[in-house]
Amino acid sequence: MKLTDISNNINEWFDGSGPLADIVISSRIRLARNLAGHKFLSRCSKTEKSLILEKLKEALLSLNLGDKTFYISIDNAPSLSKNFLVERHLISRHHAFGKGPRGVVVSQREFFTAMINEEDHLRIQVLKGGMQLSECARQINHIDDMIEARVEYAFNLRYGYLTACPTNLGTGIRVSVMLHLPALKMTSQIEKFLNATRAMNLAVRGLFGEGTEAAGDFYQLSNQITLGVSEADIVAQFEKAVIPEIVEYENAARKQLLSKNIDILDDKISRAMALLKNAHLISSQEALFLLSHLRLGLNMHDHLGASTPAIKHLCSLRKTSGDVDKTGGLSITTINRLFMLTLPAHLQLNHGKSLDSTHRDALRAKIIRSALNQDK
Protein backbone atom coordinates (compact mmCIF):
# COMPACT_ATOMS: atom_id res chain seq x y z
CA MET A 1 0.00 0.00 0.00
CA LYS A 2 1.28 3.48 -0.86
CA LEU A 3 0.29 6.35 1.41
CA THR A 4 -1.01 8.25 -1.63
CA ASP A 5 -3.58 5.43 -2.06
CA ILE A 6 -5.34 6.71 1.05
CA SER A 7 -4.28 10.35 1.30
CA ASN A 8 -7.03 11.59 -1.04
CA ASN A 9 -9.78 10.16 1.10
CA ILE A 10 -10.81 10.43 4.71
CA ASN A 11 -10.69 7.34 6.88
CA GLU A 12 -13.76 5.26 7.51
CA TRP A 13 -14.03 6.42 11.14
CA PHE A 14 -14.19 10.05 10.00
CA ASP A 15 -16.80 9.74 7.27
CA GLY A 16 -19.56 11.18 9.46
CA SER A 17 -21.38 7.90 10.05
CA GLY A 18 -22.02 5.94 13.24
CA PRO A 19 -24.28 6.45 16.26
CA LEU A 20 -24.40 10.03 17.65
CA ALA A 21 -21.94 11.09 14.92
CA ASP A 22 -23.14 14.70 15.06
CA ILE A 23 -21.31 15.02 18.39
CA VAL A 24 -19.24 11.86 18.81
CA ILE A 25 -16.67 11.80 16.00
CA SER A 26 -15.11 8.45 16.83
CA SER A 27 -14.45 5.77 19.42
CA ARG A 28 -11.01 4.31 19.99
CA ILE A 29 -9.57 1.61 22.22
CA ARG A 30 -5.89 0.85 22.49
CA LEU A 31 -4.09 -1.85 24.46
CA ALA A 32 -0.46 -1.71 25.61
CA ARG A 33 1.38 -5.03 25.63
CA ASN A 34 4.94 -6.24 26.09
CA LEU A 35 6.58 -9.54 25.27
CA ALA A 36 7.65 -11.79 28.13
CA GLY A 37 11.38 -12.53 28.23
CA HIS A 38 12.44 -9.18 26.78
CA LYS A 39 13.49 -5.93 28.41
CA PHE A 40 11.34 -2.84 28.00
CA LEU A 41 12.47 -0.65 25.13
CA SER A 42 14.46 1.88 27.17
CA ARG A 43 16.94 -0.90 28.05
CA CYS A 44 16.88 -2.79 24.73
CA SER A 45 19.82 -2.87 22.36
CA LYS A 46 19.17 -2.22 18.68
CA THR A 47 19.46 -5.98 18.06
CA GLU A 48 16.86 -6.80 20.71
CA LYS A 49 14.52 -4.15 19.32
CA SER A 50 14.90 -5.65 15.82
CA LEU A 51 14.15 -9.09 17.23
CA ILE A 52 10.97 -7.86 18.93
CA LEU A 53 9.97 -6.00 15.78
CA GLU A 54 10.36 -9.09 13.60
CA LYS A 55 8.52 -11.34 16.05
CA LEU A 56 5.54 -8.99 16.37
CA LYS A 57 5.46 -8.04 12.70
CA GLU A 58 5.22 -11.70 11.73
CA ALA A 59 2.47 -12.35 14.29
CA LEU A 60 0.46 -9.30 13.24
CA LEU A 61 0.70 -9.86 9.51
CA SER A 62 -0.57 -13.42 9.95
CA LEU A 63 -3.81 -12.30 11.64
CA ASN A 64 -7.10 -12.70 9.85
CA LEU A 65 -8.77 -9.33 10.36
CA GLY A 66 -11.18 -9.49 7.46
CA ASP A 67 -9.18 -6.67 5.86
CA LYS A 68 -5.80 -6.44 4.14
CA THR A 69 -2.94 -5.44 6.43
CA PHE A 70 0.26 -3.60 5.60
CA TYR A 71 3.52 -3.03 7.40
CA ILE A 72 5.17 0.38 7.27
CA SER A 73 8.67 0.82 8.65
CA ILE A 74 8.89 4.04 10.67
CA ASP A 75 12.62 4.30 11.33
CA ASN A 76 13.27 4.57 7.58
CA ALA A 77 10.24 6.69 6.69
CA PRO A 78 10.63 10.28 5.46
CA SER A 79 9.32 12.87 7.86
CA LEU A 80 6.40 13.83 5.56
CA SER A 81 5.13 10.23 5.67
CA LYS A 82 5.49 10.15 9.44
CA ASN A 83 3.56 13.39 9.82
CA PHE A 84 0.88 12.02 7.51
CA LEU A 85 0.48 8.88 9.64
CA VAL A 86 0.19 11.08 12.75
CA GLU A 87 -2.48 13.29 11.13
CA ARG A 88 -4.30 10.12 10.15
CA HIS A 89 -4.24 8.89 13.78
CA LEU A 90 -2.44 5.73 12.67
CA ILE A 91 0.65 6.37 14.80
CA SER A 92 1.44 8.65 17.73
CA ARG A 93 3.80 11.61 17.55
CA HIS A 94 6.00 9.72 20.03
CA HIS A 95 6.25 6.80 17.59
CA ALA A 96 6.89 9.04 14.58
CA PHE A 97 9.83 10.81 16.12
CA GLY A 98 11.15 8.09 18.43
CA LYS A 99 14.36 6.14 17.91
CA GLY A 100 15.45 2.71 16.76
CA PRO A 101 13.84 -0.12 14.79
CA ARG A 102 10.08 0.39 14.84
CA GLY A 103 7.06 0.17 12.61
CA VAL A 104 3.32 0.01 12.27
CA VAL A 105 0.87 -2.54 10.92
CA VAL A 106 -2.21 -0.88 9.44
CA SER A 107 -5.38 -2.42 8.09
CA GLN A 108 -6.42 -1.01 4.73
CA ARG A 109 -9.71 0.35 6.06
CA GLU A 110 -7.71 1.95 8.89
CA PHE A 111 -9.92 0.61 11.68
CA PHE A 112 -6.94 -1.29 13.09
CA THR A 113 -3.37 -0.23 13.67
CA ALA A 114 -0.54 -1.76 15.69
CA MET A 115 2.52 0.25 16.65
CA ILE A 116 5.56 -1.91 17.29
CA ASN A 117 8.30 -0.56 19.57
CA GLU A 118 6.60 2.67 20.58
CA GLU A 119 6.79 3.12 24.39
CA ASP A 120 5.77 -0.52 24.82
CA HIS A 121 6.64 -3.39 22.50
CA LEU A 122 3.14 -3.39 21.13
CA ARG A 123 0.25 -0.96 21.11
CA ILE A 124 -2.81 -2.08 19.20
CA GLN A 125 -5.80 0.13 18.52
CA VAL A 126 -9.25 -0.16 17.00
CA LEU A 127 -10.96 3.01 15.78
CA LYS A 128 -14.59 3.39 14.66
CA GLY A 129 -16.87 6.24 13.65
CA GLY A 130 -19.43 7.60 16.13
CA MET A 131 -20.22 6.04 19.49
CA GLN A 132 -19.13 2.42 19.03
CA LEU A 133 -17.03 1.64 22.08
CA SER A 134 -18.59 -1.77 22.75
CA GLU A 135 -17.87 -2.83 19.19
CA CYS A 136 -14.28 -1.54 19.49
CA ALA A 137 -13.90 -3.46 22.76
CA ARG A 138 -15.24 -6.68 21.26
CA GLN A 139 -13.01 -6.40 18.22
CA ILE A 140 -9.78 -5.45 20.01
CA ASN A 141 -10.27 -8.20 22.58
CA HIS A 142 -10.58 -10.73 19.76
CA ILE A 143 -7.48 -9.36 18.00
CA ASP A 144 -5.57 -9.40 21.29
CA ASP A 145 -6.54 -13.07 21.79
CA MET A 146 -5.29 -13.91 18.31
CA ILE A 147 -1.96 -12.18 18.95
CA GLU A 148 -1.64 -13.85 22.33
CA ALA A 149 -1.97 -17.25 20.65
CA ARG A 150 1.22 -16.39 18.72
CA VAL A 151 3.39 -14.66 21.35
CA GLU A 152 3.71 -14.57 25.14
CA TYR A 153 2.85 -11.35 26.93
CA ALA A 154 4.54 -10.02 30.09
CA PHE A 155 1.86 -10.42 32.77
CA ASN A 156 1.71 -10.96 36.49
CA LEU A 157 -1.22 -11.62 38.76
CA ARG A 158 -0.86 -8.60 40.95
CA TYR A 159 -0.29 -5.96 38.30
CA GLY A 160 -1.81 -7.54 35.19
CA TYR A 161 -0.22 -6.66 31.85
CA LEU A 162 3.19 -5.19 32.61
CA THR A 163 3.93 -1.93 30.83
CA ALA A 164 7.04 0.24 30.55
CA CYS A 165 5.30 3.11 32.33
CA PRO A 166 3.39 2.25 35.54
CA THR A 167 0.55 4.59 34.48
CA ASN A 168 -0.55 2.01 31.86
CA LEU A 169 -0.27 -1.00 34.15
CA GLY A 170 -3.09 -3.53 34.65
CA THR A 171 -5.39 -3.67 31.67
CA GLY A 172 -3.11 -1.49 29.54
CA ILE A 173 -6.30 -0.05 28.09
CA ARG A 174 -6.85 3.49 26.89
CA VAL A 175 -10.44 4.20 25.89
CA SER A 176 -10.80 7.45 23.96
CA VAL A 177 -13.84 9.18 22.57
CA MET A 178 -13.46 12.12 20.24
CA LEU A 179 -16.12 14.77 20.61
CA HIS A 180 -17.15 17.90 18.71
CA LEU A 181 -18.38 20.42 21.29
CA PRO A 182 -18.70 23.81 19.58
CA ALA A 183 -21.92 24.85 21.33
CA LEU A 184 -20.49 24.28 24.82
CA LYS A 185 -17.62 26.54 23.78
CA MET A 186 -19.91 29.23 22.30
CA THR A 187 -22.07 29.29 25.41
CA SER A 188 -18.96 29.49 27.64
CA GLN A 189 -19.68 26.18 29.32
CA ILE A 190 -16.61 24.30 28.15
CA GLU A 191 -14.79 24.92 31.45
CA LYS A 192 -17.59 23.11 33.27
CA PHE A 193 -17.07 20.14 30.99
CA LEU A 194 -13.32 20.20 31.56
CA ASN A 195 -13.77 20.39 35.33
CA ALA A 196 -16.22 17.50 35.36
CA THR A 197 -13.85 15.31 33.37
CA ARG A 198 -11.00 16.09 35.75
CA ALA A 199 -13.16 15.08 38.68
CA MET A 200 -13.75 11.74 36.96
CA ASN A 201 -10.01 11.14 36.46
CA LEU A 202 -10.35 11.48 32.69
CA ALA A 203 -7.85 13.19 30.41
CA VAL A 204 -8.82 15.71 27.74
CA ARG A 205 -6.72 16.44 24.67
CA GLY A 206 -7.25 18.08 21.30
CA LEU A 207 -8.05 15.89 18.33
CA PHE A 208 -6.09 17.72 15.67
CA GLY A 209 -3.20 20.11 15.83
CA GLU A 210 -0.18 20.21 18.04
CA GLY A 211 0.04 18.96 21.60
CA THR A 212 -2.97 19.09 23.82
CA GLU A 213 -4.63 22.11 22.25
CA ALA A 214 -8.24 21.50 21.27
CA ALA A 215 -8.38 23.02 17.80
CA GLY A 216 -11.72 23.28 16.05
CA ASP A 217 -13.68 22.43 19.21
CA PHE A 218 -12.65 18.78 18.97
CA TYR A 219 -11.85 17.12 22.25
CA GLN A 220 -10.51 13.68 22.95
CA LEU A 221 -11.60 12.23 26.25
CA SER A 222 -9.79 9.23 27.71
CA ASN A 223 -9.40 7.19 30.89
CA GLN A 224 -6.23 7.53 32.95
CA ILE A 225 -6.72 4.72 35.44
CA THR A 226 -5.84 1.31 34.06
CA LEU A 227 -5.25 -0.75 37.20
CA GLY A 228 -7.95 -2.27 39.39
CA VAL A 229 -10.83 -1.55 37.01
CA SER A 230 -11.80 -4.08 34.36
CA GLU A 231 -11.90 -3.25 30.65
CA ALA A 232 -15.64 -3.82 30.63
CA ASP A 233 -16.21 -1.40 33.51
CA ILE A 234 -14.12 1.33 31.90
CA VAL A 235 -16.02 0.94 28.62
CA ALA A 236 -19.36 0.88 30.46
CA GLN A 237 -18.47 4.04 32.37
CA PHE A 238 -17.89 5.87 29.08
CA GLU A 239 -20.79 4.34 27.23
CA LYS A 240 -23.46 4.53 29.90
CA ALA A 241 -22.47 7.50 32.03
CA VAL A 242 -19.84 9.89 30.71
CA ILE A 243 -20.59 10.22 27.00
CA PRO A 244 -24.42 10.30 27.11
CA GLU A 245 -24.17 13.07 29.67
CA ILE A 246 -21.76 15.17 27.61
CA VAL A 247 -23.87 14.63 24.47
CA GLU A 248 -26.88 15.83 26.43
CA TYR A 249 -25.01 18.96 27.59
CA GLU A 250 -23.83 19.76 24.08
CA ASN A 251 -27.37 19.28 22.72
CA ALA A 252 -28.77 21.48 25.47
CA ALA A 253 -26.20 24.15 24.58
CA ARG A 254 -27.17 23.86 20.89
CA LYS A 255 -30.84 24.31 21.81
CA GLN A 256 -29.92 27.24 24.03
CA LEU A 257 -28.19 28.89 21.07
CA LEU A 258 -31.36 28.42 19.01
CA SER A 259 -33.73 29.72 21.64
CA LYS A 260 -31.70 32.53 23.15
CA ASN A 261 -28.59 33.31 21.14
CA ILE A 262 -29.46 32.98 17.45
CA ASP A 263 -27.37 36.07 16.65
CA ILE A 264 -24.27 34.56 18.22
CA LEU A 265 -24.78 31.30 16.32
CA ASP A 266 -25.56 32.94 12.97
CA ASP A 267 -22.70 35.37 13.32
CA LYS A 268 -20.22 32.52 13.82
CA ILE A 269 -21.60 30.49 10.91
CA SER A 270 -21.84 33.45 8.51
CA ARG A 271 -18.38 34.75 9.34
CA ALA A 272 -16.91 31.27 8.95
CA MET A 273 -18.65 30.92 5.60
CA ALA A 274 -17.54 34.33 4.34
CA LEU A 275 -13.91 33.73 5.29
CA LEU A 276 -13.72 30.18 4.01
CA LYS A 277 -15.37 31.10 0.68
CA ASN A 278 -13.11 34.09 0.06
CA ALA A 279 -9.78 33.71 1.86
CA HIS A 280 -6.65 33.21 -0.23
CA LEU A 281 -4.37 32.25 2.64
CA ILE A 282 -5.59 30.17 5.54
CA SER A 283 -3.63 28.41 8.28
CA SER A 284 -4.63 24.93 9.37
CA GLN A 285 -5.61 26.20 12.83
CA GLU A 286 -7.91 28.85 11.32
CA ALA A 287 -9.39 26.32 8.92
CA LEU A 288 -10.19 23.91 11.77
CA PHE A 289 -11.73 26.72 13.80
CA LEU A 290 -13.96 27.97 10.96
CA LEU A 291 -14.92 24.58 9.53
CA SER A 292 -16.04 23.61 13.02
CA HIS A 293 -18.77 26.26 12.82
CA LEU A 294 -20.01 24.99 9.46
CA ARG A 295 -20.10 21.48 10.84
CA LEU A 296 -22.19 22.74 13.75
CA GLY A 297 -24.61 24.53 11.41
CA LEU A 298 -25.19 21.49 9.21
CA ASN A 299 -25.62 19.17 12.19
CA MET A 300 -28.05 21.53 13.90
CA HIS A 301 -30.13 21.55 10.73
CA ASP A 302 -30.09 17.76 10.35
CA HIS A 303 -30.54 16.77 13.99
CA LEU A 304 -32.42 19.66 15.60
CA GLY A 305 -34.32 20.99 12.56
CA ALA A 306 -32.66 24.39 12.97
CA SER A 307 -33.40 26.88 10.18
CA THR A 308 -31.90 30.21 11.19
CA PRO A 309 -30.99 32.52 8.28
CA ALA A 310 -27.31 31.48 8.34
CA ILE A 311 -28.14 27.77 8.55
CA LYS A 312 -30.65 28.13 5.67
CA HIS A 313 -27.96 29.78 3.59
CA LEU A 314 -25.47 27.05 4.51
CA CYS A 315 -27.93 24.34 3.54
CA SER A 316 -28.74 26.07 0.25
CA LEU A 317 -25.22 25.11 -0.80
CA ARG A 318 -26.27 21.50 -0.86
CA LYS A 319 -26.87 20.28 -4.38
CA THR A 320 -29.87 18.25 -3.39
CA SER A 321 -31.87 17.93 -0.24
CA GLY A 322 -30.40 15.75 2.47
CA ASP A 323 -26.82 14.54 2.55
CA VAL A 324 -25.29 14.38 -0.86
CA ASP A 325 -22.72 12.02 -2.27
CA LYS A 326 -19.05 12.05 -1.37
CA THR A 327 -17.88 13.72 -4.56
CA GLY A 328 -19.63 17.03 -4.32
CA GLY A 329 -22.03 19.30 -2.52
CA LEU A 330 -21.88 20.40 1.04
CA SER A 331 -22.40 17.57 3.46
CA ILE A 332 -20.88 16.59 6.77
CA THR A 333 -18.66 14.24 4.78
CA THR A 334 -17.44 17.17 2.68
CA ILE A 335 -16.69 19.19 5.79
CA ASN A 336 -14.89 16.24 7.39
CA ARG A 337 -12.88 15.77 4.19
CA LEU A 338 -11.84 19.40 4.35
CA PHE A 339 -10.80 19.01 7.98
CA MET A 340 -8.49 16.14 7.19
CA LEU A 341 -7.33 16.76 3.63
CA THR A 342 -6.18 20.30 4.42
CA LEU A 343 -3.88 19.21 7.28
CA PRO A 344 -0.24 20.05 6.41
CA ALA A 345 1.09 16.57 5.58
CA HIS A 346 -2.08 15.58 3.67
CA LEU A 347 -1.81 18.73 1.57
CA GLN A 348 1.83 18.10 0.69
CA LEU A 349 1.47 14.40 0.03
CA ASN A 350 -1.46 15.02 -2.31
CA HIS A 351 0.37 17.88 -3.99
CA GLY A 352 3.34 15.61 -4.62
CA LYS A 353 6.01 17.77 -3.04
CA SER A 354 6.84 19.62 0.15
CA LEU A 355 5.57 23.19 0.47
CA ASP A 356 6.50 26.05 2.76
CA SER A 357 3.82 27.37 5.07
CA THR A 358 2.67 30.24 2.81
CA HIS A 359 2.23 27.88 -0.13
CA ARG A 360 0.40 25.44 2.11
CA ASP A 361 -1.91 28.19 3.33
CA ALA A 362 -2.62 29.22 -0.27
CA LEU A 363 -3.31 25.65 -1.41
CA ARG A 364 -5.52 25.02 1.62
CA ALA A 365 -7.54 28.16 0.92
CA LYS A 366 -7.93 27.16 -2.73
CA ILE A 367 -9.19 23.65 -1.89
CA ILE A 368 -11.70 25.04 0.61
CA ARG A 369 -12.89 27.80 -1.75
CA SER A 370 -13.45 25.34 -4.53
CA ALA A 371 -15.41 22.96 -2.27
CA LEU A 372 -17.63 25.74 -0.91
CA ASN A 373 -18.20 27.66 -4.13
CA GLN A 374 -19.72 24.77 -6.03
CA ASP A 375 -23.08 26.53 -6.10
CA LYS A 376 -21.71 29.19 -8.43
Next chain:
Amino acid sequence: MQCEICKKNEATIHLTEITEGVRSEMHLCEHCAVEQGVAVKSHVPINELLSNLLSVQPTDEEIFGSSDKQLVCPHCGFTLDRFREEAVLGCPYDYEVFEKKLSPLIKRAHDGKTKHCGKVPSKIPQDAKKQIERLNLQQQLDIAVQNEDYETAAKLRDKIAESKTK
Protein backbone atom coordinates in the same frame (compact mmCIF):
# COMPACT_ATOMS: atom_id res chain seq x y z
CA MET B 1 -13.04 18.35 51.87
CA GLN B 2 -13.71 22.08 52.19
CA CYS B 3 -11.64 24.80 50.54
CA GLU B 4 -9.14 26.21 53.06
CA ILE B 5 -9.68 29.79 51.95
CA CYS B 6 -13.41 30.35 51.36
CA LYS B 7 -14.46 27.46 53.63
CA LYS B 8 -17.54 27.10 51.40
CA ASN B 9 -16.77 25.23 48.21
CA GLU B 10 -15.49 21.70 47.81
CA ALA B 11 -11.69 21.60 47.54
CA THR B 12 -10.79 20.11 44.16
CA ILE B 13 -7.20 21.31 43.92
CA HIS B 14 -4.66 19.77 46.24
CA LEU B 15 -1.20 21.24 46.36
CA THR B 16 1.85 19.73 47.94
CA GLU B 17 4.90 21.87 48.34
CA ILE B 18 8.28 20.79 49.65
CA THR B 19 10.52 23.66 50.70
CA GLU B 20 13.87 22.80 52.21
CA GLY B 21 12.64 19.37 53.14
CA VAL B 22 9.46 20.65 54.83
CA ARG B 23 6.28 19.37 53.25
CA SER B 24 3.14 21.50 53.28
CA GLU B 25 -0.27 20.84 51.78
CA MET B 26 -3.05 23.13 50.57
CA HIS B 27 -6.58 22.22 49.56
CA LEU B 28 -8.46 24.80 47.49
CA CYS B 29 -11.55 25.15 45.37
CA GLU B 30 -11.12 26.10 41.71
CA HIS B 31 -12.18 29.71 42.28
CA CYS B 32 -9.76 30.38 45.15
CA ALA B 33 -6.96 28.53 43.31
CA VAL B 34 -7.31 30.93 40.38
CA GLU B 35 -7.34 33.90 42.79
CA GLN B 36 -4.19 32.60 44.43
CA GLY B 37 -2.54 32.53 41.02
CA VAL B 38 -2.50 28.76 40.81
CA ALA B 39 -3.10 27.97 37.13
CA VAL B 40 -5.70 25.28 36.58
CA LYS B 41 -4.71 23.15 33.64
CA SER B 42 -7.33 21.45 31.54
CA HIS B 43 -5.24 18.34 31.32
CA VAL B 44 -2.15 17.06 33.08
CA PRO B 45 -0.10 14.94 30.70
CA ILE B 46 0.75 11.52 32.05
CA ASN B 47 4.48 12.15 32.22
CA GLU B 48 3.92 15.33 34.16
CA LEU B 49 1.58 13.49 36.53
CA LEU B 50 4.23 10.89 37.04
CA SER B 51 7.04 13.33 37.70
CA ASN B 52 4.78 15.18 40.13
CA LEU B 53 4.11 11.91 41.90
CA LEU B 54 7.81 11.18 42.04
CA SER B 55 8.69 14.61 43.31
CA VAL B 56 6.32 14.42 46.26
CA GLN B 57 7.52 10.97 47.23
CA PRO B 58 10.04 10.81 50.04
CA THR B 59 13.59 10.27 48.82
CA ASP B 60 14.99 6.78 48.48
CA GLU B 61 17.18 7.32 51.54
CA GLU B 62 14.11 8.22 53.58
CA ILE B 63 12.42 4.96 52.66
CA PHE B 64 15.19 2.43 52.40
CA GLY B 65 18.29 4.01 53.84
CA SER B 66 21.15 4.85 51.52
CA SER B 67 22.07 1.24 50.67
CA ASP B 68 18.83 0.57 48.73
CA LYS B 69 19.41 3.55 46.57
CA GLN B 70 22.07 1.48 44.87
CA LEU B 71 19.52 -1.27 44.17
CA VAL B 72 20.08 -2.54 40.65
CA CYS B 73 17.79 -4.88 38.74
CA PRO B 74 19.80 -8.08 38.08
CA HIS B 75 17.88 -8.63 34.83
CA CYS B 76 18.30 -5.27 33.12
CA GLY B 77 20.66 -3.16 35.24
CA PHE B 78 17.97 -0.59 35.93
CA THR B 79 18.14 1.76 38.92
CA LEU B 80 15.63 4.06 40.60
CA ASP B 81 17.64 7.08 39.50
CA ARG B 82 17.05 6.14 35.90
CA PHE B 83 13.34 5.79 36.57
CA ARG B 84 13.31 9.27 38.02
CA GLU B 85 14.86 10.57 34.81
CA GLU B 86 12.98 8.54 32.23
CA ALA B 87 9.65 7.70 33.92
CA VAL B 88 9.68 4.27 32.26
CA LEU B 89 10.98 1.00 33.66
CA GLY B 90 13.72 -1.22 32.29
CA CYS B 91 12.10 -4.66 32.24
CA PRO B 92 9.03 -6.51 33.57
CA TYR B 93 11.03 -7.77 36.59
CA ASP B 94 11.52 -4.19 37.81
CA TYR B 95 8.00 -4.36 39.22
CA GLU B 96 9.25 -7.04 41.64
CA VAL B 97 12.77 -5.71 42.22
CA PHE B 98 11.59 -2.17 43.06
CA GLU B 99 8.20 -3.15 44.43
CA LYS B 100 8.60 -1.32 47.75
CA LYS B 101 9.33 1.91 45.99
CA LEU B 102 6.90 1.52 43.12
CA SER B 103 3.81 0.34 44.93
CA PRO B 104 2.91 3.68 46.62
CA LEU B 105 3.45 5.41 43.32
CA ILE B 106 1.27 2.92 41.44
CA LYS B 107 -1.40 3.31 44.09
CA ARG B 108 -1.48 7.07 43.63
CA ALA B 109 -1.43 6.94 39.84
CA HIS B 110 -4.40 4.56 39.85
CA ASP B 111 -6.63 6.27 42.37
CA GLY B 112 -5.82 3.93 45.25
CA LYS B 113 -6.04 0.71 43.23
CA THR B 114 -3.26 -1.81 43.74
CA LYS B 115 -4.41 -5.05 42.10
CA HIS B 116 -5.20 -5.99 38.53
CA CYS B 117 -8.80 -6.63 37.68
CA GLY B 118 -9.84 -7.58 34.16
CA LYS B 119 -8.50 -9.62 31.27
CA VAL B 120 -6.11 -12.49 31.93
CA PRO B 121 -4.09 -14.19 29.18
CA SER B 122 -5.34 -17.71 28.44
CA LYS B 123 -1.83 -19.10 28.96
CA ILE B 124 -1.66 -18.51 32.71
CA PRO B 125 -2.65 -21.31 35.16
CA GLN B 126 -6.33 -21.97 35.89
CA ASP B 127 -6.01 -21.15 39.61
CA ALA B 128 -4.62 -17.72 38.93
CA LYS B 129 -7.34 -17.10 36.39
CA LYS B 130 -10.04 -17.96 38.91
CA GLN B 131 -8.48 -15.69 41.48
CA ILE B 132 -8.76 -12.71 39.13
CA GLU B 133 -12.24 -13.65 38.00
CA ARG B 134 -13.33 -13.61 41.66
CA LEU B 135 -11.76 -10.17 42.04
CA ASN B 136 -13.74 -9.01 39.01
CA LEU B 137 -16.97 -10.32 40.50
CA GLN B 138 -16.22 -8.72 43.84
CA GLN B 139 -15.68 -5.40 42.14
CA GLN B 140 -18.96 -5.67 40.22
CA LEU B 141 -20.66 -6.53 43.51
CA ASP B 142 -19.26 -3.39 45.14
CA ILE B 143 -20.58 -1.28 42.28
CA ALA B 144 -24.01 -2.93 42.40
CA VAL B 145 -24.25 -2.29 46.16
CA GLN B 146 -23.14 1.30 45.64
CA ASN B 147 -25.89 1.73 43.03
CA GLU B 148 -28.39 0.00 45.34
CA ASP B 149 -28.99 -2.60 42.65
CA TYR B 150 -29.62 -5.39 45.14
CA GLU B 151 -30.99 -7.85 42.61
CA THR B 152 -27.69 -7.86 40.67
CA ALA B 153 -25.76 -7.80 43.96
CA ALA B 154 -27.50 -10.99 45.13
CA LYS B 155 -26.71 -12.76 41.87
CA LEU B 156 -23.07 -11.69 42.07
CA ARG B 157 -22.79 -12.80 45.69
CA ASP B 158 -24.07 -16.26 44.67
CA LYS B 159 -21.56 -16.41 41.84
CA ILE B 160 -18.71 -15.55 44.19
CA ALA B 161 -19.81 -18.19 46.69
CA GLU B 162 -20.09 -20.72 43.87
CA SER B 163 -16.61 -19.95 42.55
CA LYS B 164 -15.13 -20.42 46.03
CA THR B 165 -16.60 -23.91 46.39
CA LYS B 166 -15.35 -25.06 42.99
